[in-house]
Amino acid sequence: MTEKQVILVAEDDPGLNRLISFKLQKEGYQVISVFDGKEALNAALNENISAITLDIMMPFLDGIQVLKRVRPVKPDLPVVVLSVKSRENDLYQALELGANAYMTKPFQPEQLVEKLKQVLGSN
Amino acid sequence: MDAMLRKEISHLSIVFNQIKDGVYITDPDRRILFWNKAAEEITGYSQKEVLGKKCADNLLVHTDLAGNKLCSTDLCPLHKAISFEKSTTEPLVVKALHKNGNRVMVEVSLAPLYSASGELIGGIEIFRDASEKIEFEEQKARFFSSLSHELKTPLANMQGYLKLLLAGDAGEINDLQEEFLTTIFKEEQKLGRYIEELLDMGRFEGTDYSYQRNLLDLTDLLESLADSFSAEAVNKELDFSSSIEPDLALFGDRERLSQAFSNLIGNAIKYTEQGSVSLKAVFSEAEDEIVITVKDSGIGIPEEDQKAIFAMFYRVEDKDVRSKGGTGVGLYIAERVIGRHGGRIELESNPGKGTTFTVYLPGFIKAPSNRSI
Numbered sequence: 001m002t003e004k005q006v007i008l009v010a011e012d013d014p015g016l017n018r019l020i021s022f023k024l025q026k027e028g029y030q031v032i033s034v035f036d037g038k039e040a041l042n043a044a045l046n047e048n049i050s051a052i053t054l055d056i057m058m059p060f061l062d063g064i065q066v067l068k069r070v071r072p073v074k075p076d077l078p079v080v081v082l083s084v085k086s087r088e089n090d091l092y093q094a095l096e097l098g099a100n101a102y103m104t105k106p107f108q109p110e111q112l113v114e115k116l117k118q119v120l121g122s123n
Numbered sequence: 124m125d126a127m128l129r130k131e132i133s134h135l136s137i138v139f140n141q142i143k144d145g146v147y148i149t150d151p152d153r154r155i156l157f158w159n160k161a162a163e164e165i166t167g168y169s170q171k172e173v174l175g176k177k178c179a180d181n182l183l184v185h186t187d188l189a190g191n192k193l194c195s196t197d198l199c200p201l202h203k204a205i206s207f208e209k210s211t212t213e214p215l216v217v218k219a220l221h222k223n224g225n226r227v228m229v230e231v232s233l234a235p236l237y238s239a240s241g242e243l244i245g246g247i248e249i250f251r252d253a254s255e256k257i258e259f260e261e262q263k264a265r266f267f268s269s270l271s272h273e274l275k276t277p278l279a280n281m282q283g284y285l286k287l288l289l290a291g292d293a294g295e296i297n298d299l300q301e302e303f304l305t306t307i308f309k310e311e312q313k314l315g316r317y318i319e320e321l322l323d324m325g326r327f328e329g330t331d332y333s334y335q336r337n338l339l340d341l342t343d344l345l346e347s348l349a350d351s352f353s354a355e356a357v358n359k360e361l362d363f364s365s366s367i368e369p370d371l372a373l374f375g376d377r378e379r380l381s382q383a384f385s386n387l388i389g390n391a392i393k394y395t396e397q398g399s400v401s402l403k404a405v406f407s408e409a410e411d412e413i414v415i416t417v418k419d420s421g422i423g424i425p426e427e428d429q430k431a432i433f434a435m436f437y438r439v440e441d442k443d444v445r446s447k448g449g450t451g452v453g454l455y456i457a458e459r460v461i462g463r464h465g466g467r468i469e470l471e472s473n474p475g476k477g478t479t480f481t482v483y484l485p486g487f488i489k490a491p492s493n494r495s496i
Contacts, residue, residue, distance in 0.1 A: 026287075026292055
């Protein structure tokens with residue numbers, strides 16, 4: 001049996017974090033859940049992960065800052081950023097910084113799974 | 124005629140110089156005859172500098188919010204007020220040029236002036252600095268944007284969890300549990316729609332400042348609405364017809380007008396169980412305005428409700444109507460938006476037979492040169 005891929009779920013809303021994590025586990029991934037930017041950066045740099053779903057608005061460090069610091073170290077790590085549509089500029093900035101895909105909130109978990117599979121597949 | 128106006132002005136100047144709004148008066152050719160103290164403050168030009176000049180002579184230079192110059196064109200609001208002898212119903216927001224080169228957002232109201240014998244003797248413009256209000260509007264927009272996020276996130280999460288439960292992802296559920304969960308899911312969707320409507324109200328009600336004033340193709344806007352609503356009407360087995368004159372145009376906010384007309388057409392379909400819904404738009408040359416009618420053969424609106432129907436949250440008290448769902452902000456939004464474009468809505472209704480909403484909007488027919496071939 002191949003080893004499970006590990007997804008880092010960085011999302012400060014506990015309801016959404018659990019929802020995404022649960023859905024991903026159902027899909028056969030192993031999940032590390034974190035709830036702020038510092039934890040996200042720490043896990044992204046130190047854990048052996050296959051991809052991140054990265055919320056942009058998070059306490060301590062926002063997703064943009066996390067991405068800025070992770071990219072130089074892990075240039076090929078697939079990253080899906082999450083944000084509300086009203087903050088489109090954040091999304092553009094994230095894509096410029098090397099995010100592979102984005103989801104605008106609100107979304108349904110299966111949409112995120114699909115997007116995640118795409119970025120994992122293209123890697 | 125001039126002498127008469129001058130006499131009037133000298134009587135009024137004491138009053139005009141006390142008020143905080145900028146006021147100026149012109150003759151029918153838009154030559155400035157009076158310029159009050161507040162106008163001096165807001166624009167930087169003294170009365171001495173402007174008397175006898177035309178309002179377009181590098182003074183004020185009104186542009187719409189998109190930056191299109193209005194002066195010396197038929198779109199000059201003062202020209203419209205004088206030549207069509209029409210006062211503004213809602214203040215317009217335009218940018219004016221300060222003597223120091225800065226652009227100031229001003230809210231303007233205009234009216235033709237008449238002598239005691241009823242002769243047209245000029246025009247008056249009253250304007251005020253709108254910067255503070257604009258700041259308030261921007262704050263409000265930010266508030267609604269964050270409120271929208273705060274309200275939608277938990278709803279979306281709930282939907283996500285319900286879907287997991289219904290899919291059996293958290294263990295098998297029995298038929299009764301499935302039924303109840305489905306009900307929760309549907310109710311939650313309804314709640315989501317209501318929240319959407321309330322947020323619309325926050326976005327659409329507001330004052331003028333966040334409104335776009337772009338040249339827009341009303342024919343195209345109405346045709347695309349007709350397209351999207353005809354399917355809905357067909358689903359209810361209603362006859363849906365539309366007749367829209369080509370090249371209808373106006374200066375306005377496409378998104379908001381689209382919302383306003385969606386609300387009118389959507390209501391017509393919602394409250395009609397059989398028969399027809401029609402949309403018609405023509406340019407009335409006599410009145411120099413666009414006339415749009417939305418007509419249905421639905422349940423109608425009782426006479427006692429007709430006046431109040433545009434009030435916020437107003438719903439006709441009737442058990443059949445309540446079952447349709449909705450927050451009662453649709454017509455409120457429509458009327459606000461139309462009003463902000465200088466238009467008005469009238470309604471005619473016979474309970475049991477149907478309702479016709481007629482929208483009158485200042486607009487024009489695009490010049491043939493602008494037509495795409």
